[in-house]
Amino acid sequence: xxxxxxxxxxxxxxxxxxxxxxxxxxxxxxxxxxxxxxxxxxxxxxxxxxxxxxxxxxxxxxxxxxxxxxxxxxxxxxxxxxxxxxxxxxxxxxxxxxxxxxxxxxxxxxxxxxxxxxxxxxxxxxxxxxxxxxxxxxxxxxxxxxxxxxxxxxxxxxxxxxxxxxxxxxxxxxxxxxxxxxxxxxxxxxxxxxxxxxxxxxxxxxxxxxxxxxxxxxxxxxxxxxxxxxxxxxxxxxxxxxxxxxxxxxxxxxxxxxxxxxxxxxxxxxxxxxxxxxxxxxxxxxxxxxxxxxxxxxxxxxxxxxxxxxxxxxxxxxxxxxxxxxxxxxxxxxxxxxxxxxxxxxxxxxxxxxxxxxxxxxxxxxxxxxxxxxxxxxxxxxxxxxxxxxxxxxxxxxxxxxxxxxxxxxxxxxxx
Numbered sequence: 001x002x003x004x005x006x007x008x009x010x011x012x013x014x015x016x017x018x019x020x021x022x023x024x025x026x027x028x029x030x031x032x033x034x035x036x037x038x039x040x041x042x043x044x045x046x047x048x049x050x051x052x053x054x055x056x057x058x059x060x061x062x063x064x065x066x067x068x069x070x071x072x073x074x075x076x077x078x079x080x081x082x083x084x085x086x087x088x089x090x091x092x093x094x095x096x097x098x099x100x101x102x103x104x105x106x107x108x109x110x111x112x113x114x115x116x117x118x119x120x121x122x123x124x125x126x127x128x129x130x131x132x133x134x135x136x137x138x139x140x141x142x143x144x145x146x147x148x149x150x151x152x153x154x155x156x157x158x159x160x161x162x163x164x165x166x167x168x169x170x171x172x173x174x175x176x177x178x179x180x181x182x183x184x185x186x187x188x189x190x191x192x193x194x195x196x197x198x199x200x201x202x203x204x205x206x207x208x209x210x211x212x213x214x215x216x217x218x219x220x221x222x223x224x225x226x227x228x229x230x231x232x233x234x235x236x237x238x239x240x241x242x243x244x245x246x247x248x249x250x251x252x253x254x255x256x257x258x259x260x261x262x263x264x265x266x267x268x269x270x271x272x273x274x275x276x277x278x279x280x281x282x283x284x285x286x287x288x289x290x291x292x293x294x295x296x297x298x299x300x301x302x303x304x305x306x307x308x309x310x311x312x313x314x315x316x317x318x319x320x321x322x323x324x325x326x327x328x329x330x331x332x333x334x335x336x337x338x339x340x341x342x343x344x345x346x347x348x349x350x351x352x353x354x355x356x357x358x359x360x361x362x363x364x365x366x367x368x369x370x371x372x373x374x375x376x377x378x379x380x381x382x383x384x385x386x387x388x389x390x391x392x393x394x395x396x397x398x399x400x401x402x403x404x405x406x407x408x409x410x411x412x413x414x415x416x
Contacts, residue, residue: 164243325348361402
């Protein structure tokens, strides 16, 4: 059975070996320092690791490491990064923690007293949009919004990033889909533009001079007090997204298995960012349109990411057509894995939840990691509907022995 067949069986809720994903998305990968440590552990060629997503400083999981980890998935990569520059023109950069990595040509920084600043589109003539504090390991968004004048608010200002796929985008996707065509692993891809209200994107670190509502707190206020404004943004965004999906699918609809639709978080550790009623009004109509289009025109399974205590919204995610839920944050309130599997396991695929990346993986012992991984595999795997991944990306300073213990536990479970 190929890796792709393993994943497709899981997506169809059929029993079989549990498939694994390490590195096919910016939501299921690991910090660049962990990638380097794993390459050394497995005796793979040592060279600077590519930073494939600078926001979180995620490292590229190359094919040799993917094989060592037993990963069954591969990315169909987009052209650009979260900061608006392309993943090309690689050069070396020494990180504040001393690791030499490869970064794209547009990765241009300014340092000040140990802090590192990164610029939108690599343009150092404009204010920086990303900040890595001294002692940090990834970038935070810098909010660059001025005072809001309610009388002059224009939804079009929050829509400037939603554009038709450009000729350069299309050339990239033709090459990228040709690269993954015939892969024996499951292919995961996404064209962006469908993450309605994603607070990681609201500050628009990829724009030189973002307009509209770009402060996260102000955005959440808008969900309550400016609903007409938000609806107009989402309506425009959805129309552009549907046109882009049709263009993308026309290149090669058979090349990918899973479409990443949305990374919008709806949960905190103990509650939700919005009520079910707000979700029904503001978000559900647009998610339903996207998922309906995908399921009518392709064989893709649609991937929804949301951290946090989202149990009250899971039925709604399913009802609007999402096939996959990630990262399955079992450490949040009311997210007990046994109950999740019992209540939703026949209707949605859990892509994640395999081990806690807040406590167990970074701070536990290898034995504790192995025990939790085995328990989660026993919980989520019966009847399929499970792709193993950690709860979100593996963070910097996670002991390599713990990551290896996780990998070994998965391998032993599938051999049993």
